[in-house]
Amino acid sequence: MIRSISGGVCAAKGFTANGILCGIRKGRTKNDLSLIVSSVPAAAAAVYTQNKVKGAPLTVTKQHISDGKAQAVIANSGNANTCNANGIEIAEAMCRLVADGIGISENDVVVASTGVIGQVLSIDPIAKAMPALIAGLSEEGSDAAAQGIMTTDTVKKELAVEFTAGGRTCRLGGIAKGSGMIHPNMATMLVFLTSDIAIAPALLQKALSEEIVASFNMLSIDGDTSTNDMVTVLANGLAGNPEITEENEDYLAFAEALHAVTSSLCRMLAKDGEGATKLLVCTVTGADTLTDARIAAKSVISSSLLKAAMFGADANWGRILCAVGYSGAAVDPGQVDVSFRSAKGEIAVCEKGAGIPFSEEKAKEILSEDEIDILISAGNGAFSATAWGCDLTYDYVKINGDYRT
Amino acid sequence: MIRSISGGVCAAKGFTANGILCGIRKGRTKNDLSLIVSSVPAAAAAVYTQNKVKGAPLTVTKQHISDGKAQAVIANSGNANTCNANGIEIAEAMCRLVADGIGISENDVVVASTGVIGQVLSIDPIAKAMPALIAGLSEEGSDAAAQGIMTTDTVKKELAVEFTAGGRTCRLGGIAKGSGMIHPNMATMLVFLTSDIAIAPALLQKALSEEIVASFNMLSIDGDTSTNDMVTVLANGLAGNPEITEENEDYLAFAEALHAVTSSLCRMLAKDGEGATKLLVCTVTGADTLTDARIAAKSVISSSLLKAAMFGADANWGRILCAVGYSGAAVDPGQVDVSFRSAKGEIAVCEKGAGIPFSEEKAKEILSEDEIDILISAGNGAFSATAWGCDLTYDYVKINGDYRT
Numbered sequence: 001m002i003r004s005i006s007g008g009v010c011a012a013k014g015f016t017a018n019g020i021l022c023g024i025r026k027g028r029t030k031n032d033l034s035l036i037v038s039s040v041p042a043a044a045a046a047v048y049t050q051n052k053v054k055g056a057p058l059t060v061t062k063q064h065i066s067d068g069k070a071q072a073v074i075a076n077s078g079n080a081n082t083c084n085a086n087g088i089e090i091a092e093a094m095c096r097l098v099a100d101g102i103g104i105s106e107n108d109v110v111v112a113s114t115g116v117i118g119q120v121l122s123i124d125p126i127a128k129a130m131p132a133l134i135a136g137l138s139e140e141g142s143d144a145a146a147q148g149i150m151t152t153d154t155v156k157k158e159l160a161v162e163f164t165a166g167g168r169t170c171r172l173g174g175i176a177k178g179s180g181m182i183h184p185n186m187a188t189m190l191v192f193l194t195s196d197i198a199i200a201p202a203l204l205q206k207a208l209s210e211e212i213v214a215s216f217n218m219l220s221i222d223g224d225t226s227t228n229d230m231v232t233v234l235a236n237g238l239a240g241n242p243e244i245t246e247e248n249e250d251y252l253a254f255a256e257a258l259h260a261v262t263s264s265l266c267r268m269l270a271k272d273g274e275g276a277t278k279l280l281v282c283t284v285t286g287a288d289t290l291t292d293a294r295i296a297a298k299s300v301i302s303s304s305l306l307k308a309a310m311f312g313a314d315a316n317w318g319r320i321l322c323a324v325g326y327s328g329a330a331v332d333p334g335q336v337d338v339s340f341r342s343a344k345g346e347i348a349v350c351e352k353g354a355g356i357p358f359s360e361e362k363a364k365e366i367l368s369e370d371e372i373d374i375l376i377s378a379g380n381g382a383f384s385a386t387a388w389g390c391d392l393t394y395d396y397v398k399i400n401g402d403y404r405t
Numbered sequence: 406m407i408r409s410i411s412g413g414v415c416a417a418k419g420f421t422a423n424g425i426l427c428g429i430r431k432g433r434t435k436n437d438l439s440l441i442v443s444s445v446p447a448a449a450a451a452v453y454t455q456n457k458v459k460g461a462p463l464t465v466t467k468q469h470i471s472d473g474k475a476q477a478v479i480a481n482s483g484n485a486n487t488c489n490a491n492g493i494e495i496a497e498a499m500c501r502l503v504a505d506g507i508g509i510s511e512n513d514v515v516v517a518s519t520g521v522i523g524q525v526l527s528i529d530p531i532a533k534a535m536p537a538l539i540a541g542l543s544e545e546g547s548d549a550a551a552q553g554i555m556t557t558d559t560v561k562k563e564l565a566v567e568f569t570a571g572g573r574t575c576r577l578g579g580i581a582k583g584s585g586m587i588h589p590n591m592a593t594m595l596v597f598l599t600s601d602i603a604i605a606p607a608l609l610q611k612a613l614s615e616e617i618v619a620s621f622n623m624l625s626i627d628g629d630t631s632t633n634d635m636v637t638v639l640a641n642g643l644a645g646n647p648e649i650t651e652e653n654e655d656y657l658a659f660a661e662a663l664h665a666v667t668s669s670l671c672r673m674l675a676k677d678g679e680g681a682t683k684l685l686v687c688t689v690t691g692a693d694t695l696t697d698a699r700i701a702a703k704s705v706i707s708s709s710l711l712k713a714a715m716f717g718a719d720a721n722w723g724r725i726l727c728a729v730g731y732s733g734a735a736v737d738p739g740q741v742d743v744s745f746r747s748a749k750g751e752i753a754v755c756e757k758g759a760g761i762p763f764s765e766e767k768a769k770e771i772l773s774e775d776e777i778d779i780l781i782s783a784g785n786g787a788f789s790a791t792a793w794g795c796d797l798t799y800d801y802v803k804i805n806g807d808y809r810t
Contacts, residue, residue, distance in 0.1 A: 049731075050731070051727060051730040051731040052729075052730040052731070052736070052738055053726045053727055053729065053730030053731075053738040053758075054730075080723070082723070083723055083726055083738075083755070083758055083759050083760060084759060084760070085759045116721075116723060117721075117723025117724070117726065117727060118722060118723040118726070118755065118759070118760040119760065120760075180710065183731075222709045222710060223628060223707075223708070223709055224708055224709060224710045224724070224727065224728065224731070225727075225730075225731035226727070227723075227726070227727050227730060302628075303628070303629055304627045304628055304629060304709065304801075304805070305585065305627060305629045305805055308801070308802050308804075308805030308806050309805060309806065309807075311802060311806045312805070312806025312807040314806065314807050316521075316522075317523060318485070318487065318488055318521060318522025318523040318632075319522070319629070321458045321488050321522065321523070321632070322456060322458055322522060322629065322630075322631065322632050323629065324457075324458065325456040325457040325458030325459075325630075325632060326454075326455070326456040326457070326458075326588075326629070326630035331457070333457055333458040333488070350488070350523065353458075353488055354488050354489055354490045354523070355488060355489070355523040355524060355525070392802055392805075393802055394799045394802050394803070396709075396713070396802075397713050397716060397797055397798055397799050397801075397802065398799070399713075400709070400710055400713030400714060400717070400797075401713050401714065401716045401717025401719065402714075402717040402719050
């Protein structure tokens with residue numbers, strides 16, 4: 001039984017957070033520096049972008065959690081600290097500032113940055129703001145921290161759930177930032193998860209790594225895999241459950257809670273994709289293998305042509321067949337059925353790979369909603385998969401035509 | 406010595422063409438039906454999309470040129486004749502109409518369609534227009550034929566060259582249609598090439614198949630691989646050269662002419678990409694293998710983020726590093742140099758994977774031109790490759806938000 005609760009990244013026992021505006025980038029009015037702290041050392045796990053160009057913070061974080069432990073997360077927006085000669089130095093300095101301020105080892109600090117690539121990140125505004133950032137840490141700080149990692153995001157992404165493991169109530173919450181350069185490959189944008197469950201680091205990593213494949217890796221905003229993608233989870237054990245050290249019932253309960261949180265975050269991220277007016281959720285059923293279902297679903301929500309058609313509420317299902325066709329999935333086009341669904345109803349548009357008569361008026365009505373399900377039956381196979389994306393709009397072009405300056 | 410000449414698809418001896426408006430799609434004012442005819446049977450070769458969803462015309466064409474011979478090409482726009490239950494039947498009927506009209510076998514007719522996927526194509530307007538289409542065939546018909554295959558294209562694409570083989574002057578010309586759903590995979594949009602060179606069908610196919618890899622496969626407008634991509638070439642031997650039956654000097658002369666024509670068509674197609682305001686030509690040099698150079702160059706011109714930045718004349722080179730990084734090419738990010746070039750000059754923006762100081766004003770001036778070279782040095786390797794693309798604009802979204810209705 002998984003139940004939604006409030007508190008975001010501070011919902012789990014022992015976690016505090018804060019976010020402030022330190023002035024990394026001129027003109028910004030939202031927070032740009034966030035801190036999350038556990039009152040005790042926590043098991044830590046992470047997955048990172050597979051882009052060969054990697055932000056310096058990822059290198060530092062990887063090293064710091066190599067022992068499976070961490071206690072704090074520092075993250076800034078406005079500058080990705082990537083492709084800079086002194087990137088590692090700055091990322092390490094950020095960790096040191098946190099470590100000195102709260103009295104822990106700098107090796108227990110996770111560091112992340114997001115924003116423009118290739119501009120030198122000055123440590124000055126961060127150093128200046130650190131005392132206030134630390135002084136303001138509180139159990140109500142998730143909102144401020146979620147804001148501090150936003151770039152072109154228009155809404156904060158945070159949520160938390162409660163579940164039971166080892167007879168104890170456990171909590172898992174998180175914050176995330178979207179909303180462009182998202183086409184994850186074994187990892188994703190920035191997502192920070194916290195839990196009070198007791199779990200061995202190796203199993204925490206296993207649960208996270210396995211979850212990513214079905215959630216963040218099935219999300220695409222624009223086909224560009226970021227240099228700074230990172231998902232981390234800290235689990236501090238304060239829920240008091242017996243530590244999970246094997247793949248038992250408690251492990252499965254945690255994995256289920258993790259899936260509830262990550263798939264909800266995927267929806268939130270896709271819906272707030274840069275310039276997006278519509279959330280697209282594509283579900284492929286009836287595939288012969290899980291991989292085929294995933295490849296086909298992801299190809300559909302990644303198609304610029306389909307994304308533009310959805311923006312225009314145009315039931316152009318041929319573009320769906322086309323995207324399934326070039327996806328590389330082993331799907332027989334002659335077996336494919338397609339329908340669209342939203343709050344306004346459902347309409348079938350293609351059966352066995354060919355068009356069927358349908359009401360254009362009804363289709364337009366269904367596709368004018370802001371959450372669209374694209375339902376694809378690939379045949380009689382046993383496997384299905386879901387991918388999340390958004391429409392392609394004038395505003396995507398506008399946002400990215402002059403993001404840097 | 407390769408020389409540009411006029412005449413397009415009719416530049417080669419013995420070829421006539423025509424295009425007319427037969428009314429396949431309501432509201433269209435441009436031609437929508439094109440015919441190219443050789444006065445004698447010609448060696449024929451083709452490459453096709455690798456999309457699993459294939460237009461019915463491709464299936465029929467493949468069968469018709471399986472003997473290495475063809476004499477005519479019939480093509481329509483306004484409807485792709487793809488994902489229709491009666492697609493094959495209609496494509497065959499189109500060939501039969503041509504064959505009966507000009508007195509050849511229907512097995513010597515190449516057929517192609519482009520336009521909306523999944524709407525039944527009526528043979529009626531085509532049958533009705535066929536007599537006039539045939540009656541109007543002429544050596545001045547390339548323009549009309551080029552227009553007849555345009556969909557969202559804003560300009561016609563045709564060109565021709567003259568070269569020498571076997572002591573005789575030979576000609577090679579072509580017409581093409583872009584401009585969306587272009588991200589070729591072993592083939593491309595619609596391109597019809599004609600030559601009067603004498604060449605054995607097997608060598609014609611070999612030359613075409615090898616050329617595609619360096620030209621049309623290095624072109625991307627929007628990342629969507631079409632269901633109807635096809636490149637065909639007819640060579641009727643009327644130039645009088647000794648038939649090319651081995652990879653000799655004449656073969657190389659033909660291959661060189663072919664490359665001149667296809668790479669020029671790539672530029673034309675990319676520049677007229679849907680909604681495009683700028684041609685992007687990305688050249689990667691210094692790679693360790695040809696494949697790495699090609700993968701990296703294609704990844705850069707396929708990036709939605711970079712394409713939007715180019716629309717905004719924003720020198721956001723971080724997105725170039727990012728796209729190289731996720732491309733899968735074996736390139737060391739720390740060795741990458743980047744510069745931009747146009748008619749207004751050249752500016753270096755990144756050296757050894759990190760930003761260098763540059764004039765934003767000068768960069769803006771360079772990037773405000775309508776043809777931009779993106780120059781990437783990947784290191785000290787011996788291989789280079791070029792890819793063609795275009796910027797991502799409001800108009801791309803507009804065109805594709807409501808293309809179908």
